[in-house]
Amino acid sequence: MRNIPCALTIAGTDPSGGAGIHADLKTFQELKTYGMSVITSVVAQNTTGVQAVHHIPVNMIEQQLDSVISDMPLHAFKTGMIPTIEIMEMLAGKVSELDVPYVMDPVMVATSGDPLIAEDARTYLRDHLLPMTSLVTPNISEAEEITGEKIETLEDMRCAAALIVHEFGAGAALIKGGHLKGDAIDFLYDGESIHSFSSERIETTNTHGTGCTYSAAITAYLSQGYSLGDAVKQAKDFVTAAIRHSFSIGKGNGPTNHWAHRSEGVEQ
Numbered sequence: 001m002r003n004i005p006c007a008l009t010i011a012g013t014d015p016s017g018g019a020g021i022h023a024d025l026k027t028f029q030e031l032k033t034y035g036m037s038v039i040t041s042v043v044a045q046n047t048t049g050v051q052a053v054h055h056i057p058v059n060m061i062e063q064q065l066d067s068v069i070s071d072m073p074l075h076a077f078k079t080g081m082i083p084t085i086e087i088m089e090m091l092a093g094k095v096s097e098l099d100v101p102y103v104m105d106p107v108m109v110a111t112s113g114d115p116l117i118a119e120d121a122r123t124y125l126r127d128h129l130l131p132m133t134s135l136v137t138p139n140i141s142e143a144e145e146i147t148g149e150k151i152e153t154l155e156d157m158r159c160a161a162a163l164i165v166h167e168f169g170a171g172a173a174l175i176k177g178g179h180l181k182g183d184a185i186d187f188l189y190d191g192e193s194i195h196s197f198s199s200e201r202i203e204t205t206n207t208h209g210t211g212c213t214y215s216a217a218i219t220a221y222l223s224q225g226y227s228l229g230d231a232v233k234q235a236k237d238f239v240t241a242a243i244r245h246s247f248s249i250g251k252g253n254g255p256t257n258h259w260a261h262r263s264e265g266v267e268q
């Protein structure tokens with residue numbers, strides 16, 4: 001393992017602390033990874049939904065990114081909420097210069113149903129940023145949006161993962177099954193074979209920020225030099241523990257517990 005693994009998140013905020021930049025930095029910290037952040041949008045949100053958004057001007061996002069990459073070591077990075085095409089265009093230019101693993105959580109809509117990126121930005125994300133990724137981590141509805149195919153079965157998930165790599169150019173695809181029924185099964189296609197990662201479904205509505213936490217944990221493990229498969233396996237354990245011991249706080253979908261893994265013996 002490297003002396004100080006360094007990871008960056010490029011994403012929006014969540015003042016209630018469960019999702020976005022906040023979830024990412026908590027996860028990096030828990031996994032003994034030095035965390036850095038570039039904020040794309042200040043989001044007034046909580047466990048009940050999104051109340052308002054204020055996007056950061058694109059030149060200010062670019063300056064934040066330049067501040068990090070001109071000075072700090074970087075071993076892996078992730079993107080979450082990238083709200084507009086203008087911001088995506090700027091990031092596309094910058095990301096191509098970063099020669100470290102890139103994990104994209106293709107955030108489109110919050111669990112509450114509130115949109116987090118512009119309608120026209122979805123196609124841009126797929127056509128211009130997706131091909132630059134080492135891994136993309138869509139949930140079912142995001143995978144449907146990317147592929148244009150309905151996903152209802154485990155076989156549909158496997159097909160979507162392969163399609164996202166071969167048709168749309170992602171380095172690898174992890175389709176998350178959190179929104180299907182039955183066990184929580186995710187499928188990783190790495191360009192050669194399909195791997196599944198499964199846990200029993202936990203009966204809870206406290207799932208605010210699960211996708212952010214999962215992709216941040218994968219990024220942290222990649223920054224430590226783990227292979228993609230090992231990074232996803234350990235991140236799955238991390239997010240499962242975080243959901244199992246999630247917090248019933250707030251009036252809506254409560255947040256996950258980022259330190260739950262300490263008592264569940266997740267390897268670090």
Ligand SMILES: Nc1ncnc2c1ncn2[C@@H]1O[C@H](COP(=O)(O)OP(=O)(O)O)[C@@H](O)[C@H]1O
Binds near residue numbers: 209236243
């Ligand atoms: N109730 C649950 N019990 C166990 N694991 C879950 C549950 N809900 C989601 N997960 C897992 O949490 C991770 C995030 O998945 P998902 O909820 O589909 O993503 P998102 O938060 O982006 O919508 C995946 O590993 C998924 O299998």
Ligand SMILES: Cc1ncc(COP(=O)(O)OP(=O)(O)O)c(N)n1
Binds near residue numbers: 019
């Ligand atoms: C700023 C911000 N980014 C992403 C999300 C979506 O988070 P996710 O982990 O997909 O899950 P929910 O929060 O939607 O349950 C967000 N809410 N805010």
